[in-house]
Amino acid sequence: THFGFETVSEEEKGGKVYQVFESVAKKYDVMNDMMSLGIHRVWKDLLLWKMRPFPGTQLLDVAGGTGDIAFRFLNYVQAQYRGKQKRQLRAQQNLSWEEIARKYQDEEDSLGGSHVMVCDINKEMLKIGKQKASAQGHKAGLAWVLGDAEELPFDDDKFDVYTIAFGIRNVTHIDRALQEAHRVLKPGGRFLCLEFSQVNNPIVSSFQVIPVLGEVIAGDWKSYQYLVESIRRFPCQEEFKEMIEDAGFQKVTYESLTSGIVAIHSGFKL
Numbered sequence: 443t444h445f446g447f448e449t450v451s452e453e454e455k456g457g458k459v460y461q462v463f464e465s466v467a468k469k470y471d472v473m474n475d476m477m478s479l480g481i482h483r484v485w486k487d488l489l490l491w492k493m494r495p496f497p498g499t500q501l502l503d504v505a506g507g508t509g510d511i512a513f514r515f516l517n518y519v520q521a522q523y524r525g526k527q528k529r530q531l532r533a534q535q536n537l538s539w540e541e542i543a544r545k546y547q548d549e550e551d552s553l554g555g556s557h558v559m560v561c562d563i564n565k566e567m568l569k570i571g572k573q574k575a576s577a578q579g580h581k582a583g584l585a586w587v588l589g590d591a592e593e594l595p596f597d598d599d600k601f602d603v604y605t606i607a608f609g610i611r612n613v614t615h616i617d618r619a620l621q622e623a624h625r626v627l628k629p630g631g632r633f634l635c636l637e638f639s640q641v642n643n644p645i646v647s648s649f650q651v652i653p654v655l656g657e658v659i660a661g662d663w664k665s666y667q668y669l670v671e672s673i674r675r676f677p678c679q680e681e682f683k684e685m686i687e688d689a690g691f692q693k694v695t696y697e698s699l700t701s702g703i704v705a706i707h708s709g710f711k712l
């Protein structure tokens with residue numbers, strides 16, 4: 443496995459990945475915005491639109507880092523559930539909008555039983571995520587767990603949806619992570635992965651500026667060199683689709699976004 447300019451063994455990769463995210467945790471969100479010119483926000487929104495969670499959805503977000511997917515999920519189900527409940531209440535009980543707003547002040551009331559479990563291997567990333575959650579006022583429907591995608595600390599058949607955004611290329615054994623995703627999903631559950639992919643466009647050369655930006659903003663060339671290498675080495679859309687099928691998922695599809703800079707893969711446990 444290549445790690446920046448070094449070649450490291452499989453055993454060493456986990457430790458190196460840990461060091462990278464430990465060292466970038468505090469600047470992770472700023473770097474994401476700088477490197478993608480904010481487009482990562484749109485990609486993450488698209489992941490939620492593809493998921494279309496319903497009130498009551500139990501989501502597991504693996505490699506959830508600083509909570510970007512989890513917060514989007516909570517906002518999405520809240521907006522959807524509140525809107526529906528309010529319309530029903532107004533129609534059935536003829537309440538005023540003020541009375542309805544008072545009734546739905548409690549965050550827990552407005553999630554319709556939905557819950558997101560954020561699982562990440564790095565406690566520094568989780569720490570920043572928890573700080574962001576309290577700053578954004580998210581308390582209900584959210585839990586943080588330290589855990590490895592290759593050996594998830596959950597029972598079988600537990601979640602409706604499994605997401606992993608910009609996480610799977612960091613995992614040492616991708617096949618094991620995919621098998622674990624399959625194990626923890628309920629029958630009928632959905633796997634969704636947002637990841638850098640194969641670009642059919644010269645724009646790819648812009649990735650070469652990532653380590654330079656990393657050095658300037660975070661003082662951390664090596665971490666961002668790793669990022670470039672890990673993107674370059676990740677399987678293309680079709681190959682990754684086959685890996686997902688090999689783990690037992692069905693109806694596997696993918697959608698390339700922004701000229702294939704990223705792709706969203708989807709599969710079902712049927």
Ligand code: SAM
Binds near residue numbers: 507509592
């Ligand atoms: N999902 C977040 C996002 O989209 O902004 C964070 C993505 S960040 C690039 C990658 C995350 O994967 C890091 O938080 C890192 O700690 C986590 N990670 C790496 N290897 C992992 C593993 N084996 N199991 C769980 N998380 C892992």
